[in-house]
Amino acid sequence: MKKFLFITFYIFTGYMSFSQDCESILLGSVIDYHDKTPLKRAIIQTLDGSKRVISDTNGKFKIYGLCDATYTFEISHPECSTVLLNIDVSGKTEIEIKLEHHLEELEEVEVVGEVLFDQTNSAQEATLNTKKLEKFSAATLGDALKQISGVSSLNTGANIVKPAIHGLNGSRVLILNDGVRMQDMEWGDEHAPNIDVNSAGSVTVVKGASALQYGGDAIGGVIVLAKNHIFKSDTLFGKTIVNGVFNGRGGSINSELTKSFEKGWFVTGQASYRRLGDQEAPDYILSNTGVKEFGGSVHFGKNALEWGWDANYTYYDAEIAILRASHIGNVDDLIRSINSGEPLVIRDFTYDLGNPRQKVRHHLGKLKFYKRFEGLGKWDLQYDFQSNRRFEFDVRRGERSDRASIDLELTTHTISSNFKWDANKKLNLHVGLLGRYQDNFANPDTGVRRLIPDYEKYDLGGFTIAEYRLGQNWVLDGGFRYDFTQIDAKKFYRISRWEERGYDEDFQDLVIEDRSDIGQLLVNPVFDYHNYSTTLGAQFSKDNTGSFRFNYALSQRAPNPAELFSDGLHHSAARIELGDLRLQSETSHKIALTETRDFRNWGFTVEPYANFINNFIILEPTGVEFTIRGAFPVWSYRQTNARLLGVDISSFINWNDFVSTNHQFALVKGKDLDLDIPLINIPSANFGNSISYKKPKWNNFQVNLRSNYVFRQNEFPANIEVFSPDGAVDVVLEINTPPPAYHLLGLDSQLEFSLGGKTNLTTSLTINNILNTNYREYLNRQRYFADDLGTNIILQLKINY
């Protein structure tokens, strides 16, 4: 079938091109710069009006019978200002026209290859637009990102969802929120990004470290959240989304309003609130899994052609209850939980958020100024401020349950500046500088030893990226970045631990205060890291139906505070985690290929990659220590050489005007090359298929049936043996054994109604896990204790006005 379509396509286009006197063809597509959605109904015509076409629903157009000459085309679209473009037509010429809604860029309508419009030229990328994000209005950013092939998540229950790209998460994944790199303690496994998914207009994932403008240490990848478009006219518009969520017996509301002016002034406000009680697995209530989340943002500024500025303030506040049964005392409690098959604490449904729970608050402020220099390029200067506060409440004795066990405050100031030379059609340059200061304060009033110490951190970075257009088909890119990081920490070590680690031999000069009276030492490590990153890539696009991309990225990442300084008992995991002061930066070499074919009725993308990481920092079980509470496995950080190999495949077929299907497959294999064993926490292969039916006549009726099959992870490190005081014998702790494969079905459907004027109502129904299947996911840290969520029904009303 596919082959047939392919051949038909070529025969047809071939025939057409020979039937004209002037036989050149212009193939093009018109897309939205920000969310990459195709723009239909754009009119492309020659100035004399002899040729005139309209872009189709995929934004595509073809103009036949052109001569080899330079034509001036007028491109107009109802939502954009009309633009004139000079295009050299020669043989079969393709162009991609990216129309920019943003006021600041209105004059920039450029031909394909125009540099720096995508996040990168040659890396693997995927974008979720506003419409796709709105579906997840009552969920988390991590849930939304899982729609992208190759993106998975490390969960702690259903509410703490930490995105992972190509098997890597945490500090290896950068998150850019409106141009600001999130600094929200991404080092912890149970720390999700402090972002409200409703505050983003679109989200792009770069699967690798190639977007050097954002940082050189994104060994996993970069997640770029961008704001919504603001139209240049005197308008007032907004939307409100209300969700009712069956599982958790709650819901959410999100509202946003934008006012813009002809002169370029604009202001946007957005706020959302989400509340859920205890969620439910198919057979029982998951006690203490409620959530309370509030997010809001204000964005305003002025955009003129020559210069502009904008200010953004975003607030995020979440209180998340953590499954009561996942709080355990020692290794025997963990063994009991694993063997029991169901949670050891099951209570009646409640909206109360009990302990253990976490409370996080994030303030983000940004001020940005830009200026365009005619015939040269654009310069911008940005300052941003972030304050992140994290409380973790444990089940405690005495009257201490209202006192946090962990109380950290992370404050970050960043100043950055970029210059883009984009006046030259063939060569574009992007350079930038960045300085960052960060302070972490660990409140001693918790009555619990600090897991992460007080520290100050300084970053200085600079980068250059060049893109060069070679002939009609090739765009080459290359970049270099240097980052200096200094971390200056003050930490108390127990003398027994200091000596057991051998630090008394290597780091005794770091001791600044001897507190033998309490068995501790105050230590002041000051470590410097010099990191270099490079990318090289090429994009080849021969005809309008696809492209081939090659990308190599070298990136280095300095160890994070958890990797360096962790030292203590981690209750939810019943393990003692030990950082290592001796850790060095890790270095990744990643090669990624992308083959995309996009025909009218079907298309596919195949993205194989190989990531070789030297000095990969890994946390793994290394032994057992005894305390008065019993035995605990010790997990230590270690460096090794690792290899990740994988492939992401996605495709679509439009069977007819009404029915289409989507297919996705992702596979990644991780190996510790030094020990020749599999890496821990690598996502299992998954295969997703969906079939959609669309009937625009029936109020834009759409229905979509989803199937997601997750294979069992068969490659995992060996389990560990621990001494069980209960039985007074050594037992195998099945901490690494993955759960079985599972298959989930889901359904989405939607209807649109016009309420007169500009007002639109969209109603949608989403059902997840239709069959109420019992399952556990390998990358959910609560898989030892409870099944994952049962059926969930979400009813959504959206009003655009």
Next chain:
Amino acid sequence: MKTIKYLSILLTSGLLFFSCSDDDNGGNPAPVNEEEVITTLNITLTPSGGGTAVTFSYQDLDADGPNPPVVSAPDLAGNTTYNATIEVLNETESPAEDITAEVQAEDDEHQFIFEIGGSVASATATDTDGDGNPVGLSFDLVTNTAGAGTLTVTLRHEPTKPNDGTLTGAGGETDIAAPFTFTIN
């Protein structure tokens, strides 16, 4: 020219920013006063017919540090009933904090579970909480004839109450797990 001017403004502002943020290196952080840590379990065993008391202890002064607990369990006499009392301490503080009182105050949320082996005949709690369920801060230990004996004392926080006196039945989280092996003469 204008460009260079702008770029130099940027660089200068960057430097200013860095020079003014590096000055608060002064104060050192204070050590955390660890209130909740349990380091020591002492059991005083007094023969019910009178005689010298024997003390078992289980002490882990560096808490979740690398050093293992130090155990002391002197010999017991055979065919004897001992009235035992438990003391729980936090010795990271000076003077040591008595956690026993905290357990006592929250006795409905705590329970000591006793597991026996060898020549130990029984170990039974003799105190109760407000609901009449056993707590175990005091208990009776009965020995058989001479031989080796074992006693494992486990303190569970938030157990299911009432329960059958086993670890599985009690549930909750382990705050103390102290195994003793000793000789009965």
